Amino acid sequence: MKLFYYPAACSLADHIALIETGLPYGLSGIGREKKTEDGRDFLSINPKGYIPALELEDGTILTENQIILNYIAERSGKLLPEGGIARWRTLEALAFMSSEIHTNYAPFFRDFPEPEKVRAREKLKKAFAILADQMGQKQFLIADEMTIADCYLFWVLMVAPKSGVELPENLQACFDRMRVRSSVIQAFAEEGLA
Numbered sequence: 628m629k630l631f632y633y634p635a636a637c638s639l640a641d642h643i644a645l646i647e648t649g650l651p652y653g654l655s656g657i658g659r660e661k662k663t664e665d666g667r668d669f670l671s672i673n674p675k676g677y678i679p680a681l682e683l684e685d686g687t688i689l690t691e692n693q694i695i696l697n698y699i700a701e702r703s704g705k706l707l708p709e710g711g712i713a714r715w716r717t718l719e720a721l722a723f724m725s726s727e728i729h730t731n732y733a734p735f736f737r738d739f740p741e742p743e744k745v746r747a748r749e750k751l752k753k754a755f756a757i758l759a760d761q762m763g764q765k766q767f768l769i770a771d772e773m774t775i776a777d778c779y780l781f782w783v784l785m786v787a788p789k790s791g792v793e794l795p796e797n798l799q800a801c802f803d804r805m806r807v808r809s810s811v812i813q814a815f816a817e818e819g820l821a
Contacts, residue, residue, distance in 0.1 A: 629653040631663065631672065631680040634818040637729065638679035640779040641695045642818065646810040647773065648703035654817060692729075693721045696775040706775045717769050720761070720776040727754040728783045735789045744790075751792045759795035767801065781805045 630645060630652055632638035645652045657678055661669040673680040673690055681689045681698065689695050697718070700707035708714040731747040731754070733739070739747075758780070762768050767777045784802040787794055794802065805811055815821045 628684065629655055629682040631655050631657055631669065631678055631682070632818065633657050633678050635785075635820055636678055637692055637779075637782050639785075639814060639818065640692055640775075640782045641679045641681065641699065642814040643781060643810050644696055644699045644706060644775055644778040646813050647778070648699055648705045650699060650703050656818075692779060693718075693725055696721060696778060700775045706773060706778070708770070708774065713769055713774075716761075717774045717776045720758070720768055721779055723754070723757070724776070724779050724783050727757075732783075732786055732790060748790055748792055751787070751790055755787070755792065755795055755798060759798050762797050762801065764797070766804070777801075777805065781811065 628645075628650065630638065630641055632642060632654060633656065642654070655663045655665065657663060657669050661676060663669055663672070669680075670676055672682070672688060675690055677690075679690070679692060679695055681695045683689065689698055697707070707717055728751060731750045734743045734747045758768065765771050767773050768780050769776055780798075781802065784794060784798055812821070
């Protein structure tokens with residue numbers, strides 16, 4: 628498999644999951660001009676034009692963090708509870724972070740007018756409070772074992788300072804624990820972020 632990524636972007640979640648599961652993978656960075664490291668036009672790989680994209684062994688391309696993370700978990704048999712409510716809570720958390728946190732970062736990534744940033748900050752505060760309540764005193768978001776939701780959670784927490792939103796204490800503690808995790812350290816090194 629090959630993960631198309633941009634350093635420190637949301638594709639970092641998929642990168643961490645690939646390392647955590649031990650699945651074999653390669654990486655291909657995408658430049659701002661939408662070219663791959665080997666010079667290909669990224670739009671010919673993913674017409675949506677954004678990362679992440681995961682190229683499977685047969686050439687099939689998967690896009691969207693939720694789908695790629697789920698594929699990695701299903702393929703490896705790791706990072707996704709096999710049954711029960713924990714499985715559904717993991718998938719629910721992925722959808723929530725995608726729709727309620729990731730999308731509300733747009734005003735800060737694209738320098739929208741301040742009133743839009745204020746609205747986004749309020750939505751982010753509420754979303755982080757919901758995640759903090761869901762996490763409670765657990766080591767990770769869903770349970771005391773890492774899931775694909777935590778791979779995505781790490782990225783949304785890492786980007787939070789750009790918005791000016793202060794993280795709840797338990798989410799900050801989770802971020803700090805994950806930041807020193809070997810998979811995160813490896814992903815940072817491979818993306819040139821270390």
